[in-house]
Amino acid sequence: MIRCEHLCKVYHGVPAVDDLCLEVPEGEVFGLLGPNGAGKSTTILMLTGLIEPTSGACYIDDLEVATHPIEVKKKIGYMPEDVGFYPTLTAEENLEYSAKLYGMGKERKERIKELLALVGLEGVTKEVGGFSKGMRQRLGIAKALINHPKAIILDEPTANLDPQGVADYRRIIRHVADQGTTVLVSSHILSEVSKVCTSAGILAHGKLVAHGTWDELARIGGDEKVVIHIETRTPMPDLQSPALVAAEFAENRHRARIVATVDIRDELADTLAEAGVAIRSLEAEHPDIEDVFLSYYHTTEEAA
Amino acid sequence: MRTSILGIIAGKEFRDHIRSRRVHIILAIFLIIAVVGLIDGAVNYQEQIDHYNENLAQTDDEMMHAIFWWKPSILSAFNRMSDLIATVGIVLGCAMGFDLISREKESKSLKMLLSHPVYRDEVINGKALGGTAAIAAAMGIVLVVSFAILLIFGVVPNFDESVRILIFGVISFLLIFSYFAIALFMSTVAESSSNALIYTLIIFIVLSTLIPAVATNQTVQKVVIGEAPEPPDPPETVGGPTGSFNVMVKPMPIEISGEVEEAWREYEEESRAYWEKRRAFIDTVNLLSPSKNYQEMTMAVTEPGYAASMLSDDPYSFDRPKDLPQSGLEILAAIIGELAHYIIALIVMPAVFFGLAWVKFAREDIR
Incomplete structure (x- = not known):
């Protein structure tokens, strides 16, 4: 549904997006992750036809965006990071204007009502100029859905939302995804993306450094190392194993931090039992997903 | 370009303008000053027409033709209003x-x-x-109110005057639209509205004040068209005025020798050529100023007789040119024909700025 082929965008000689190749299948909820300045918003602007690529191409539903911007815009819904509306119009009037621009007929009234209820803005009659950032964000989600898009593209959708707003946003994304709509969410907040997306791509310095499902990303990025914490009632002897990478002891050898290439907890338990050491606790620590993603960023920074 | 989308966007913009508090305030000031000006103009017109009728009763037809060949018109009130439009109207265009x-x-x-x-x-x-529709609506309101004021004061414009009032409205619309287009261009160029306003005001000052000042500046004129011809030494018996006023004063018909007469004839010819060149220079430079073009056109529409005399080739004469029609819409059409370059300039100026805005906006990276 969404495809980028060797996509590049250069601003004043500096590549903001560099040879990006990406594919998001239909019906998938895809997260585009990366630190600030990684090229996420630039990629999205090219996908939505707001800027043209310096080279390469991007496609929505097999239509090249640069050559068919109007057809593409009819198929997508977009919410920018800095969502803006006409401050002197109400939420309903803003959506009405939007619906007219999509060429929607009288059915737009019903759709607007439905969407305002979905984002929790029904009955709000004040002008958008008096809205909080969170309310604007909710309205932005409604605007992105007004034309029954085949794909929606959301740039930092939870940036200004309160906890209730975030919960509502997740509910809406799941609702939309259940209907088969492809969703692309750009964010630098990993926890947010991980809660709604089925797969993700990581951008750093304009390049796609990794992509796949969460498990795939964690496995590759985590370097397949396991950290094991041991606490015993009596001092531990030296520990031996072919999988052992490092062992650090503390508190008179009552505590140890073991790094191994695989999970060797059973082997360690047996060794300690044979040595007559009573175990108080034995835990394996899988790498935190944020550490995994930071490692991607750092690797790219070092390479750059 | 699809007309349906164009209509939706234009409709929304039009509604925004007519709902804008800023436009309401400026339009209200515009209307108040227009009403006051027209009331003043209507009273003045009544006095002028009384004076004209008195003179008509006291003079014969030949004298009438020579001295009072243009009748006072209620249009003179609109001529006064043109000063208002050249300020408040321009502010309205910029604000929109x-x-x-x-x-x-x-x-x-x-x-x-x-x-x-x-x-x-x-x-x-x-x-x-x-924006254009909103300006047209504003001008329409001003004209309707103007007609209403005239009727309240018992002044019923005839067909000729009604046509001229409408033309006045169209020219005023073009002036406001010119500054609207300039402001629109600045709005596409500037990053913020405050900068756009400052740039627009700078252009307004340049076009309405600086350019006419440059056109009439004597130093600039000397550089571009040279020195004005010096009159020949006057015969001792004449003792005429000296200095730059010489060229404006028709020489006294006196007995002078053939040599002196020849020198004066040459001077007159050189003077005429100089004044033609000077007028061409001023007219050309002033074409860049919508305000100046507007003033020339409103003068032609509201005071066609006076405008006709200004068209005279003879710098010493205030008579109406003989080749122009003598009355009614014919003289108006003839004068507008003579001054068509001002109308063209009033159309070209907004077209250029709108074109520039169009190109800038079409190429802009939206980030």
């Missing part, structure tokens, strides 16, 4: 255009707008169309 694009950039709604299936030319054309 200076933040059309920059405000959308600031409120981030431009990115949202362009994410819809719309072409950029539809957006800027729609904005221009909506």
Whole structure:
């Protein structure tokens, strides 16, 4: 549904997006992750036809965006990071204007009502100029859905939302995804993306450094190392194993931090039992997903 | 470009303008001053027409033709109103255009707008169309109120005057539209509305004050068209005035020798050529000033007799040119024909600025 082929965008000689190749299948909820300045918003602007690529191409539903911007815009819904509306119009009037621009007929009234209820803005009659950032964000989600898009593209959708707003946003994304709509969410907040997306791509310095499902990303990025914490009632002897990478002891050898290439907890338990050491606790620590993603960023920074 | 989308954008812009508090305030000031000016003009007109009728009763037809060949008209009140439009009207045009694009950039709604299936030319054309319609509506209100004031004071414009009032309205619309287009261009160029307003005001000052000042500046004229010819030494018996006023004063018909007569004839010819060149220079430079073009055209429309005398080739004569029609709409049409370059300039100026705004907006990266 969404495809980028060797996509590049250069601003004043500096590549903001560099040879990006990406594919998001239909019906998938895809997260585009990366630190600030990684090229996420630039990629999205090219996908939505707001800027043209310096080279390469991007496609929505097999239509090249640069050559068919109007057809593409009819198929997508977009919410920018800095969502803006006409401050002197109400939420309903803003959506009405939007619906007219999509060429929607009288059915737009019903759709607007439905969407305002979905984002929790029904009955709000004040002008958008008096809205909080969170309310604007909710309205932005409604605007992105007004034309029954085949794909929606959301740039930092939870940036200004309160906890209730975030919960509502997740509910809406799941609702939309259940209907088969492809969703692309750009964010630098990993926890947010991980809660709604089925797969993700990581951008750093304009390049796609990794992509796949969460498990795939964690496995590759985590370097397949396991950290094991041991606490015993009596001092531990030296520990031996072919999988052992490092062992650090503390508190008179009552505590140890073991790094191994695989999970060797059973082997360690047996060794300690044979040595007559009573175990108080034995835990394996899988790498935190944020550490995994930071490692991607750092690797790219070092390479750059 | 699709007319349906254009209509939707223009309609929204038009509604924004007519709902804008800023436009309401300026239009209200505009109307109040117009009403006061017209009341003053109507009273003045009554006095002028009484004076004219008294003179008509006291003089024969030949004298009438020579001295009072243009009758007072209620249009002179509109001539006064043109000064108002050249200030408040321009402010209205600037106020309606200076933040059309920059405000959308600031409120981030431009990115949202362009994410819809719309072409950029539809957006800027729609904005221009909506603004144009709002200016036309404002001028329409001013003209309707003006007619109403005249009727209240018992002045019923005849067909000739009604046509001239309408033409006055169209020319005023073109002036306001010129500054609207300039402000729209500045709105696409500037990053913020405040900058756009400052740039628009700078252009306004340049076009309405600096250019006419440059056109009439004697030093500039000396550089561009040279020195004015010096009159020959006057015969001792004449003792005429000296200095620059010489060229404006018709020489006294006196007995002078053939040599002196020849020198004066040459001087007259050189003087005539100089004044023609000077007028051409001033006219050409002033074409860049919508305010100046507007003043010339409103003078022609509201005071066609006076405008006709200004068209005379003879710098010493205040008589109406003989080749111009003598009355009614014919003289108006003839004068407008003579001054068509001012109308063309009033159309070209907004067209150029709108074209520049169009190109800038179409090429702009929206980030």
